[in-house]
Amino acid sequence: MINIHNVSKSFSEFQAVQSVTLSIAEKEIHGIIGASGAGKSTLLRLMNLLEIPDAGEVVIDGRVLTSLAGRELREARKSIGMIFQHFNLVANKTVYENVSVSLELAKYPKHKRRERVQECLQFVGLANYTDKYPAQLSGGQKQRVAIARALANNPQVLLCDEPTSSLDPNTTAEILGVLRDVNKTFGVTIVIVSHEMEVIKSICNRVTVMAEGQVYETLSIEPQGIRVTDGNPASFVKQLTEDGESYNA
Ligand SMILES: Nc1ncnc2c1ncn2[C@@H]1O[C@H](COP(=O)(O)OP(=O)(O)OP(=O)(O)O)[C@@H](O)[C@H]1O
Numbered sequence: 001m002i003n004i005h006n007v008s009k010s011f012s013e014f015q016a017v018q019s020v021t022l023s024i025a026e027k028e029i030h031g032i033i034g035a036s037g038a039g040k041s042t043l044l045r046l047m048n049l050l051e052i053p054d055a056g057e058v059v060i061d062g063r064v065l066t067s068l069a070g071r072e073l074r075e076a077r078k079s080i081g082m083i084f085q086h087f088n089l090v091a092n093k094t095v096y097e098n099v100s101v102s103l104e105l106a107k108y109p110k111h112k113r114r115e116r117v118q119e120c121l122q123f124v125g126l127a128n129y130t131d132k133y134p135a136q137l138s139g140g141q142k143q144r145v146a147i148a149r150a151l152a153n154n155p156q157v158l159l160c161d162e163p164t165s166s167l168d169p170n171t172t173a174e175i176l177g178v179l180r181d182v183n184k185t186f187g188v189t190i191v192i193v194s195h196e197m198e199v200i201k202s203i204c205n206r207v208t209v210m211a212e213g214q215v216y217e218t219l220s221i222e223p224q225g226i227r228v229t230d231g232n233p234a235s236f237v238k239q240l241t242e243d244g245e246s247y248n249a
Pocket of ligand 1: 011014016034035036037038039040041042043195
């Protein structure tokens, strides 16, 4: 589904991504992890040409994105949704308008827009929030709106840049659940950049470890499932102690 061949990207003299080759299969949930500055976000942004590569080729579902420009590139990008750490919602637009805007930009037929926005908001559990503004929502709700917006044009690929890094553990679990549902229900291929090992281990089938702008290793893993923490203090104690011994002062 996603094929990257020898892709490189520099900022001034600094090589952020160096000759990366990577294949991500259809319907995979693929994690990208590595130290700060390893080039994870840059690699993700190269997949939809938010960053234009200096060299190499990006192929999505058989289409060579790096050979497209203008209208053709805009058309191809409709099949790639993206969500961000800080949600990137438009502050002075309602939840409804935030989702609708991506349909307007994609020239989705006007008479079908309302139904499509409602479908997407229903899917993320926010059908009753259409008239709220982003400032009236929790972080998890904002990320749900961003997911609804990314889904509106029926993408084949969803790119997620640190999607849970601004969220508490419970909300992280909720959002990972939504992403897993997106993958299972619509067969969307998902790529998640995260520095949180727990996040990567919970839902990814394959993981690329990056170091200094290069692929260090790509491996298959068995997703461990999403660990939900309830507010019960006993569950905090259990989690603090179950991975090993507890420490006494
Ligand atoms: N637009 C830019 N202009 C200049 N340098 C950039 C730009 N984007 C990224 N870089 C640099 O490229 C390197 C890789 O950045 P990138 O954000 O891809 O790393 P990362 O692995 O996602 O790190 P983090 O986990 O800290 O977000 C960093 O040294 C960063 O400073």
